[in-house]
Amino acid sequence: MIDDLTLENFLLRNRISQETWEEASIEWESLTAIGLDYQRYGPQLREYAAMLARIVQQYDGVHSVRWRIKDSEHMLEKIVRKRASNSDKYLEINVHNYYSIITDLIGIRALHLFKNEALAIDAAIREHQLLIDTEQPLVYTRKGDTVPEDVFPKDRFEHREHPAGYRSVHYIIQAQPQKRQVYAEVQVRTIFEEGWSEIDHRVRYPNFNSDKMVDIFLAIFNRLAGQADEMGSFVQGLAQASTSTQLELAAAHDEKRKSLEAMDALVAELEQKTEQHALSQSAVAKLKEELSRMRSAAETAELRTGMFSNDWFEKIKRNSEIASNLTGNDIASQAISIVGSSFNHLKAIENIESINKIFNNANIFSDPRSIESLAQIKKIQRKKKPDDEK
Numbered sequence: 001m002i003d004d005l006t007l008e009n010f011l012l013r014n015r016i017s018q019e020t021w022e023e024a025s026i027e028w029e030s031l032t033a034i035g036l037d038y039q040r041y042g043p044q045l046r047e048y049a050a051m052l053a054r055i056v057q058q059y060d061g062v063h064s065v066r067w068r069i070k071d072s073e074h075m076l077e078k079i080v081r082k083r084a085s086n087s088d089k090y091l092e093i094n095v096h097n098y099y100s101i102i103t104d105l106i107g108i109r110a111l112h113l114f115k116n117e118a119l120a121i122d123a124a125i126r127e128h129q130l131l132i133d134t135e136q137p138l139v140y141t142r143k144g145d146t147v148p149e150d151v152f153p154k155d156r157f158e159h160r161e162h163p164a165g166y167r168s169v170h171y172i173i174q175a176q177p178q179k180r181q182v183y184a185e186v187q188v189r190t191i192f193e194e195g196w197s198e199i200d201h202r203v204r205y206p207n208f209n210s211d212k213m214v215d216i217f218l219a220i221f222n223r224l225a226g227q228a229d230e231m232g233s234f235v236q237g238l239a240q241a242s243t244s245t246q247l248e249l250a251a252a253h254d255e256k257r258k259s260l261e262a263m264d265a266l267v268a269e270l271e272q273k274t275e276q277h278a279l280s281q282s283a284v285a286k287l288k289e290e291l292s293r294m295r296s297a298a299e300t301a302e303l304r305t306g307m308f309s310n311d312w313f314e315k316i317k318r319n320s321e322i323a324s325n326l327t328g329n330d331i332a333s334q335a336i337s338i339v340g341s342s343f344n345h346l347k348a349i350e351n352i353e354s355i356n357k358i359f360n361n362a363n364i365f366s367d368p369r370s371i372e373s374l375a376q377i378k379k380i381q382r383k384k385k386p387d388d389e390k
Helices: 007-013 018-024 028-057 072-084 117-128 191-204 212-308 310-319 322-326 331-339 349-361 368-382
Strands: 064-069 106-112 138-141 158-161 168-175 182-190
Touching (some): 007 018, 028 072, 028 182, 106 117, 106 191, 117 168, 191 212
Parallel strands (some): 106 182, 138 158
Antiparallel strands (some): 138 168
């Protein structure tokens, strides 16, 4: 607690040399006043940090979120070291403005599985959070890293090589849970980078370990974490390619199935049309046969009745003087009585033209020669043998 903290204990616990303390050039009372105010304000910051973490957790690409508010004693240590290094913005720090100068009182770590997910997280932060105007998001790289311009373009990101080999993207966003304007630092990194950085911090910082052998193995561990990131991205790409191939194969199989179904339907349609065509041909043949039969019957009927058709007898009525004397009689019966009831209509077909000629060229029944001609036809027919009348 800041209330019981003495300068000697503070310098000892945070490994601040007397020289560094003097270079910081700040009164102990002023420093502790900042610490005490921060302790009182801490619970409100904690609530806001938790809420902010829940919001970030919803962003696309975020696997998990860690958060914290800065420890009060660590905050005072930072002020001393920043002043000792002549950081301009810390030179005028006091109890009334420290929360707008220190930009990481609230810390959010958004962790993701694959490297390319940092882009989705970047888009979400820029859309939903208010970045400060004075600083661009900072991309920390390790020595030897190459960062493609299309991933983190320099007009939108500041690039800096981290001395300890951290890979991370840091954003400073504005936050104002109440009247005070404060800032929060959002760090975006992979789970592998988070694991390595936590181990490195625990091994290196408690005793500010400068053992060369430890440094070598931490550097090896750092490279392994980086390779794990690369392998994770490779496996992700491999899985996506495999999924894409499977989808293409499935689509090809589905297309093949649809083609076969369409061909089956076409064959069935052709078979149906072939069957319908056969039925149609049969119906047409039957219809032709029936028409032929009806035509033959009609021709036979016409031959049997044509000699004494209504038109023929009308001519007789118009052209014959004697026809006026036969009014009310059956002209057809009179004609049959002249020709003879045994007249064979079928056998006399060849004589139709001659009979018609007789009646057309003479006034029937008014010219005795016409009657004699008909009588002569009758005698000829009676002399025919019975076999000819069949």
